[in-house]
Amino acid sequence: MADTESFDEFYRASRQRLFVALCALTGDAGEAQDAVHEAFARAWQRWDSIRGYGDPEAWVRTVARRIAVSRWRRARNRLTAHRRHGPPPALPGPSASSVALRVALARLPVEQRTAVVLHHLCDLPVSEVARETGVPEGTVKARLFRGRRALAELLNVDLSEDSHV
Amino acid sequence: MSDPLHEMLRELRNAPAPAAFASPAAVRRRGRQRSQRAAVAAGTAVLAVGAAVGVTMVPSGTGRPGPVSSGPVASRSAAPSPLTSPDAAAVVLRPADLGPGDWEETGAELFNGPLWFWAYLCAGDLGTSTLERQLWLDTISYRDGPRPSPFGDTKPVYSVIVERYEPGWAARNLTDVRAAVNRCAPDEFAVVSGGFAGDESVLVRQHGDRYVAVVRVGDLIATVLPPPGRGEQFTIGLARVAADRLS
Numbered sequence: 283m284a285d286t287e288s289f290d291e292f293y294r295a296s297r298q299r300l301f302v303a304l305c306a307l308t309g310d311a312g313e314a315q316d317a318v319h320e321a322f323a324r325a326w327q328r329w330d331s332i333r334g335y336g337d338p339e340a341w342v343r344t345v346a347r348r349i350a351v352s353r354w355r356r357a358r359n360r361l362t363a364h365r366r367h368g369p370p371p372a373l374p375g376p377s378a379s380s381v382a383l384r385v386a387l388a389r390l391p392v393e394q395r396t397a398v399v400l401h402h403l404c405d406l407p408v409s410e411v412a413r414e415t416g417v418p419e420g421t422v423k424a425r426l427f428r429g430r431r432a433l434a435e436l437l438n439v440d441l442s443e444d445s446h447v
Numbered sequence: 448m449s450d451p452l453h454e455m456l457r458e459l460r461n462a463p464a465p466a467a468f469a470s471p472a473a474v475r476r477r478g479r480q481r482s483q484r485a486a487v488a489a490g491t492a493v494l495a496v497g498a499a500v501g502v503t504m505v506p507s508g509t510g511r512p513g514p515v516s517s518g519p520v521a522s523r524s525a526a527p528s529p530l531t532s533p534d535a536a537a538v539v540l541r542p543a544d545l546g547p548g549d550w551e552e553t554g555a556e557l558f559n560g561p562l563w564f565w566a567y568l569c570a571g572d573l574g575t576s577t578l579e580r581q582l583w584l585d586t587i588s589y590r591d592g593p594r595p596s597p598f599g600d601t602k603p604v605y606s607v608i609v610e611r612y613e614p615g616w617a618a619r620n621l622t623d624v625r626a627a628v629n630r631c632a633p634d635e636f637a638v639v640s641g642g643f644a645g646d647e648s649v650l651v652r653q654h655g656d657r658y659v660a661v662v663r664v665g666d667l668i669a670t671v672l673p674p675p676g677r678g679e680q681f682t683i684g685l686a687r688v689a690a691d692r693l694s
Binding site: 286289290293294297298299301302305306311312315319320322323324325326327328331348379380382383384402403430433434437439440441 | 450451452453455456458459460462464465466468469471472474475477478479551552584585586
């Protein structure tokens with residue numbers, strides 16, 4: 283398969299999944315989408331190498347996460363611009379439950395939020411979450427347990443069958 | 448898992464993006480533009496290295512960390528750094544710096560949580576008052592050859608973290624590095640030397656045989672992380688290369 287064709291196929295297949303993960307991590311849909319675009323642009327720069335990786339999506343996801351957290355540092359500038367120019371035009375909003383979930387995710391410690399997003403939204407097994415975040419599997423399990431419990435409290439939902447992970 | 452939380456997470460998977468995704472061709476074009484900009488930046492850095500080598504061969508500093516400062520310190524660098532965007536790490540550390548090897552960029556995480564490498568030393572206390580002045584951070588890591596198994600890295604990994612701070616605040620952050628090492632992890636880490644590169648530099652020895660070098664040039668800070676066993680002089684050499692490219 284040609285380089286261009288394989289990249290385009292990879293991009294179309296994984297961009298929504300990565301967008302959702304970044305959106306859940308950052309709480310900012312616009313920032314998440316731009317971070318995903320930027321990460322894929324960087325992937326294209328190195329596509330000869332990355333296409334041979336066992337999991338190219340893991341590379342893009344990690345890069346996108348770094349981009350997103352780095353840009354978070356510049357939020358002050360955006361707030362300044364917001365005050366100067368007024369809010370952006372209204373967009374069709376997500377559902378009420380999605381908004382509630384995003385708000386709840388934003389209140390989790392970043393380590394718990396990352397574990398929940400990678401495991402429950404990106405479908406990574408615990409072992410892969412551990413590898414991607416550089417911590418032991420037991421730590422990931424603890425973060426998932428605490429993260430889910432905190433989300434349940436924040437969202438007022440019952441986790442009576444909470445034996446997951 | 449089939450609970451209300453699971454259903455909410457499932458719904459989130461279909462959340463619409465705020466705008467249509469860029470076409471694959473547009474993403475590839477953006478990638479090409481990034482490559483062109485990086486090439487220009489690298490060329491500028493090479494010129495800067497040549498100029499620095501031509502001007503001075505004298506080590507900077509006295510070999511000891513400087514005094515603790517309480518406020519932002521102006522840069523001694525004569526010219527602003529060309530590294531003005533958060534794509535700096537690949538310019539500062541390159542495979543050719545690491546010697547022979549089948550170097551491959553890795554996606555390894557260098558740290559989690561707060562965007563400061565040294566934060567984990569100080570449990571429950573970030574250990575720095577300057578992080579809010581950090582403008583951006585970029586990292587890159589290289590491994591010699593592909594990962595041998597999906598369950599761990601057994602090959603050495605070289606990394607660099609590049610941070611940019613608001614004018615004057617990088618010097619104060621370097622002071623925070625020294626303070627975090629001395630205050631939070633004196634049994635595991637120790638500042639062993641400084642003043643070997645850039646405007647300021649610090650060499651930290653980790654318990655065992657790992658060294659970490661932190662070098663400041665103007666408002667930029669590079670944290671150089673060779674694998675254990677590469678020794679003090681190799682780490683200092685890599686830090687000097689990084690400092691030249693930051694200049």
